[in-house]
Amino acid sequence: MKILIVNDYTEMSRKAANIVASQIILKNDSVIGLATGDTPKGMYKELVRLYNNGDIDFTEVKTFNLDEYYGLDKTNSQSYHYYMMENLFNHVNIKRENINIPNGMAESIEKECEEYERKIEEAGGIDLQVLGIGRNGHIGFNEPDLKFEAKTHLVRLDDDTIKANSRFFESIEEVPTLAISMGIKTIMHARKIILLASGEGKAEAIYKTVKGKITPEMPASVLQLHPDVTLIVDKKAASLL
Numbered sequence: 001m002k003i004l005i006v007n008d009y010t011e012m013s014r015k016a017a018n019i020v021a022s023q024i025i026l027k028n029d030s031v032i033g034l035a036t037g038d039t040p041k042g043m044y045k046e047l048v049r050l051y052n053n054g055d056i057d058f059t060e061v062k063t064f065n066l067d068e069y070y071g072l073d074k075t076n077s078q079s080y081h082y083y084m085m086e087n088l089f090n091h092v093n094i095k096r097e098n099i100n101i102p103n104g105m106a107e108s109i110e111k112e113c114e115e116y117e118r119k120i121e122e123a124g125g126i127d128l129q130v131l132g133i134g135r136n137g138h139i140g141f142n143e144p145d146l147k148f149e150a151k152t153h154l155v156r157l158d159d160d161t162i163k164a165n166s167r168f169f170e171s172i173e174e175v176p177t178l179a180i181s182m183g184i185k186t187i188m189h190a191r192k193i194i195l196l197a198s199g200e201g202k203a204e205a206i207y208k209t210v211k212g213k214i215t216p217e218m219p220a221s222v223l224q225l226h227p228d229v230t231l232i233v234d235k236k237a238a239s240l241l
């Protein structure tokens with residue numbers, strides 16, 4: 001595991017965007033795994049800037065998002081689909097057919113999950129996966145559990161996560177309690193992973209990810225077993241390392 005400790009959120013975002021941009025420059029048809037939440041917003045902003053500068057071209061890029069809330073339509077402003085359009089896709093030349101985000105409204109969730117895995121495989125697997133981390137150590141929406149859930153699946157969100165994500169909703173009651181998420185195996189199959197974290201609130205999760213026991217009770221700890229992971233963490237998130 002490589003650990004880049006940077007000064008602040010801005011530097012974290014710039015470094016992460018540069019890694020994603022290099023990936024696209026070196027392989028124009030890269031398959032990129034994407035995350036949502038507050039953490040990668042600065043990275044998306046920087047990627048849009050690099051695109052506007054003419055430094056990167058998304059024509060051949062394919063993307064797969066980690067997760068989506070169950071029961072939210074893509075037009076719902078709280079959906080991760082909406083988030084991705086707002087923060088990245090509406091501002092770059094990615095082809096709509098190359099964007100993949102789990103459908104939270106799918107009639108059969110089981111089929112949706114199988115299909116998602118199949119599409120990732122068909123695309124040749126994920127070249128670079130971007131991850132954020134929950135305060136409880138979740139990656140994607142893989143919550144602390146007694147076992148590592150392998151593939152894309154339906155997740156019941158932890159009270160902790162519901163509380164943390166309620167900041168994006170009008171009230172806590174509006175936060176969906178279920179989500180579709182790539183599994184740990186799906187994430188671990190990515191050829192390269194970058195995990196971003198900023199702020200004191202993530203310090204304990206980062207400490208346990210790097211130095212803790214590998215256990216499904218701290219999902220991100222599994223990354224210790226991946227051959228090519230880079231953590232890009234600001235000083236506050238790295239404060240317990």
Ligand SMILES: O=P(O)(O)OC[C@H]1O[C@](O)(CO)[C@@H](O)[C@@H]1O
Pocket residue numbers: 035036037038039040066067131132133134135139140141
């Ligand atoms: O970046 P935030 O908003 O702290 O969220 C942490 C993680 O939780 C999620 O919102 C749930 O998957 C991720 O998108 C994110 O990486």
